[in-house]
Amino acid sequence: MIGRLYPSGGMLSTEVLIWWYAVVVATGVCQLLLQTHVLFVALAQAILLLLPWVFRTLEHSGSMATLVFAAIFTKLFVVSQWVKIVLLQAADSHLDRPVETVFVLLLSLLAFWVAALAASPLITKRGGLVRIPQDPDFLLRIAGVAVGLCVASILLRYDVGLSRVGDAEYTEGEGLVILFYLGQLMPLAVAALTARAFIQSGGRRYVDSLVVLVLLAGFLQGLWENQRWIMMGGFVAFVATYFSYGGRLRVRHLVLIVAMAAPMQFVVFPLVDLQRSFRRDISAMEYASRTAETFVDLLDTEESAREREELNNMYRSWDTRLYYGDPTGFFDRFSPNPLDETIHYFDLGGELGFDHLVNQLAYGVPNMLLRMVGIERQPRGGIVLETAIHGKSSNMNYGVMAEVFAAVGYWYFFPVLTVIVFLYILGLHVVYGRFQYNYFAAFGFSTLYFNFAVADLGDIIPQLTIQGTLNVIVLAATAVVCGRLGPLRSEPRSEHDRAQAGRAVEDTGA
Numbered sequence: 001m002i003g004r005l006y007p008s009g010g011m012l013s014t015e016v017l018i019w020w021y022a023v024v025v026a027t028g029v030c031q032l033l034l035q036t037h038v039l040f041v042a043l044a045q046a047i048l049l050l051l052p053w054v055f056r057t058l059e060h061s062g063s064m065a066t067l068v069f070a071a072i073f074t075k076l077f078v079v080s081q082w083v084k085i086v087l088l089q090a091a092d093s094h095l096d097r098p099v100e101t102v103f104v105l106l107l108s109l110l111a112f113w114v115a116a117l118a119a120s121p122l123i124t125k126r127g128g129l130v131r132i133p134q135d136p137d138f139l140l141r142i143a144g145v146a147v148g149l150c151v152a153s154i155l156l157r158y159d160v161g162l163s164r165v166g167d168a169e170y171t172e173g174e175g176l177v178i179l180f181y182l183g184q185l186m187p188l189a190v191a192a193l194t195a196r197a198f199i200q201s202g203g204r205r206y207v208d209s210l211v212v213l214v215l216l217a218g219f220l221q222g223l224w225e226n227q228r229w230i231m232m233g234g235f236v237a238f239v240a241t242y243f244s245y246g247g248r249l250r251v252r253h254l255v256l257i258v259a260m261a262a263p264m265q266f267v268v269f270p271l272v273d274l275q276r277s278f279r280r281d282i283s284a285m286e287y288a289s290r291t292a293e294t295f296v297d298l299l300d301t302e303e304s305a306r307e308r309e310e311l312n313n314m315y316r317s318w319d320t321r322l323y324y325g326d327p328t329g330f331f332d333r334f335s336p337n338p339l340d341e342t343i344h345y346f347d348l349g350g351e352l353g354f355d356h357l358v359n360q361l362a363y364g365v366p367n368m369l370l371r372m373v374g375i376e377r378q379p380r381g382g383i384v385l386e387t388a389i390h391g392k393s394s395n396m397n398y399g400v401m402a403e404v405f406a407a408v409g410y411w412y413f414f415p416v417l418t419v420i421v422f423l424y425i426l427g428l429h430v431v432y433g434r435f436q437y438n439y440f441a442a443f444g445f446s447t448l449y450f451n452f453a454v455a456d457l458g459d460i461i462p463q464l465t466i467q468g469t470l471n472v473i474v475l476a477a478t479a480v481v482c483g484r485l486g487p488l489r490s491e492p493r494s495e496h497d498r499a500q501a502g503r504a505v506e507d508t509g510a
Contacts, residue, residue, distance in 0.1 A: 011059060011066075013248050017052060019299065024048040027081055036090040043102040045092065046378035047077060047109055048181040052218045060193075061120040062434040064441040067240055068452060069112050076399070077105055079334040080323065094323050094337075098343035101336050104343060107414045108401050115421035122426065128433025130476050134439050139439070140210075143189035145478050147214065154185035154221065157270060158284070177366070181467045184230070186218040187237035187446035191439035194241040206242050212339045223291060226275045231268075233446045240442035242323050267298050269330040270311050274298075277314065321396075333397075338454070342402040343470055345389045353409040357416070360457035364465040381406075383458035393474055399453035424460065425453070431468035440475055444468070 012020075028045045032038070051073060084091045092098035123432050135141075159181050190211065197208040215234045222231020242248075274294050278287060297307050315327040323335035359378040362370060370377060378384075381403035383393045388406075390396075404417050432444040438469040 011243050011247070011249050012052060012056065013145055013250060015251060016249050016254075019254075020052060021250060023051070027085065030085045031081070031091045032287055033395075034088060034090045036092050037099065039099050040092040040102055043083060043099070043106055044077075047073070047102070047106050048081075051078075051115075052073055054109060057113060057496070058116045059435075061116060061124050063118070063123055063425055063434055064120065064240075064428050064435040064438075064445050065117070065431055066435060067243070067445050068428070068449065069116075071449045072453040073105075073109065075334060076339065076401075080336060082175065083331050083334065084322060087328075089324065094325065095340045097347065097372070098341055100343050100347075101340040104339060104405060104410075104413065105201050105336060106400070108417060111304070111414055111418040112421055114418050115425055118418075118422055119425040119429075123429045123434070126429070126434070128145055128441075129472055130360040130433075130439050130479070132433060132475075133479055134195070134199065134437070134483075136196045136200050137191040138479070139199075139483055142475065142478050143192040143196075143210070143214065145474065146185040146188040146192070147217070147475065149182045150185040150189075150221070153179050153185075157183065177437075177462075177466065178470065181470050183221075183225070184233065184447050184467075185471075186214065186221055186230075187233040188440075188443040188474075189214045190218060190234040190237040191241045191446070194238050194442075195245060195437075195439040198241075198245045203246070206245070206247070208237070211238065221273070224287075226272060228269060228272050228449070231272070237443050237446035238443045241439050244438055244442045265330055266297070270308065271295055271298060273314065274307060275357050277310070319445065338396075338398045339402045339405065341389055342385060342398065342406050345385075345407060346406055350388055351407070351409065352381075352388075352403075354386065354412075354416075355454055356381065356407045357404065357457065362460065363458040364461040366466055377458075380458035382458075385456075398456060400455070400460060401452045401453075402459060403456045420457075424464075427464040427468075431464055431472060440471075444471065447471075 024045065027048065028041050031041045031044065051070075054067060055070060058069055073278045081091055084093070092102075095101055117183055133142075158174075160176075192209070193214060194206050197211055198206050215238065218234030222228065222233070223230075263442050270289070271294055275291060278290055281289070294307065312327045315332075321335060321337035321341070323332055323337050356378070360381060362375065363380070364378045367377060379387075382396065382398045385398050385403065385406055386396050387393050400420065401417065404420065408416050427452060428444070431440070432441040433439045447467065448460065451460055451463065
């Protein structure tokens with residue numbers, strides 16, 4: 001039984017686990033010294049201690065939800081606890097319902113664990129809809145197709161005036177959401193080329209010149225689109241592919257992440273936020289020129305102070321979640337505040353009702369088809385929540401857990417969320433297949449890594465049904481043209497493909 005609950009091996013090395021538990025204990029001690037309520041500390045320690053157990057249960061099943069789970073709790077909880085310590089603040093400060101918030105997060109973690117255990121027999125050793133070709137020639141071709149479609153999407157959206165915006169204007173029933181989803185294919189090129197580098201080198205490397213080139217292209221696309229998640233998509237796909245093809249998390253990787261976090265926090269992410277103050281009617285050359293000037297200003301000490309003051313003014317004007325006190329830029333996006341304010345709203349008598357969750361299922365069907373039959377979808381859960389809590393809508397992030405809690409409250413939260421997570425794990429597996437030796441699953445993760453934590457059912461359902469179907473069509477069509485697909489099926493890849501992708505892992509002990 002213990003072997004099933006906590007299987008050995010996988011991405012987390014023994015060294016990382018030892019360091020993790022040491023950091024968890026140190027985190028609890030620091031929180032107590034900073035006068036955090038002891039019940040909050042106890043519940044927080046339970047979450048941090050159980051995280052590796054749930055992670056390894058998901059990993060043992062072969063689900064790409066392994067990294068989705070890690071991203072969710074990194075976003076909503078783990079990072080925030082450490083930032084509060086750095087700022088010498090009690091972990092439960094600036095929250096209306098701190099103990100209830102961390103308790104609901106613990107219930108969420110347990111829901112993931114139960115859902116993972118229930119889904120494991122259905123997905124372990126089973127593949128997805130299509131076989132994932134592994135030969136280097138095909139990987140180069142699918143990367144070229146992904147880049148070509150992504151560039152075509154950027155040009156077409158710019159031509160119709162829909163560039164550098166979120167997805168709201170693409171979902172009005174005119175079919176333009178397809179252009180939006182095609183614009184997210186650059187990470188597929190990163191994942192495919194990373195797998196190609198790994199296979200061609202016999203497992204000795206994951207990076208070559210082509211990988212670097214498409215990573216840079218994705219970064220520049222993020223600057224053009226004015227979207228952080230597009231900018232980071234290629235890097236996320238690379239990391240996910242590294243783990244998919246036998247890589248393990250090492251202490252040096254954690255050090256590298258911390259080292260990279262500083263320039264991202266203090267230069268790149270502020271640059272993206274400041275871009276949003278640019279007029280939308282300027283030309284491409286003007287946009288690029290202003291972006292370059294703002295980047296240089298952020299590197300200059302005197303100009304940087306002026307830019308950051310403008311950024312803080314922008315931040316105060318729309319963000320009401322100051323989990324760390326005075327605006328601290330991007331860090332405030334790593335906090336449990338969305339769940340906290342939802343619980344506070346519910347405790348004051350607010351409730352969306354279970355019908356709200358049922359109504360969100362309509363987002364799994366293209367709006368163009370719904371309009372043909374006269375069906376009008378209900379507003380997204382995040383819009384409904386923000387309007388109810390703040391009396392306005394500015395597309396603030398809430399997440400599926402907050403949406404579920406607002407609909408059903410304390411008593412039904414755990415069973416309802418467990419069912420949703422169970423179906424989500426199955427959906428991810430059907431579309432993208434097993435995570436091991438699967439660049440397609442690594443790419444899929446790069447398109448949705450934070451969404452369960454910050455988006456709503458109206459986002460994650462179409463990501464599986466509409467976007468997921470489109471992604472499968474792109475891969476399958478390319479494979480058919482290249483003669484690599486074979487029949488659609490749900491069983492594992494052929495022994496030839498498994499050996500081709502996995503032999504290097506076995507030889508190198510990665």
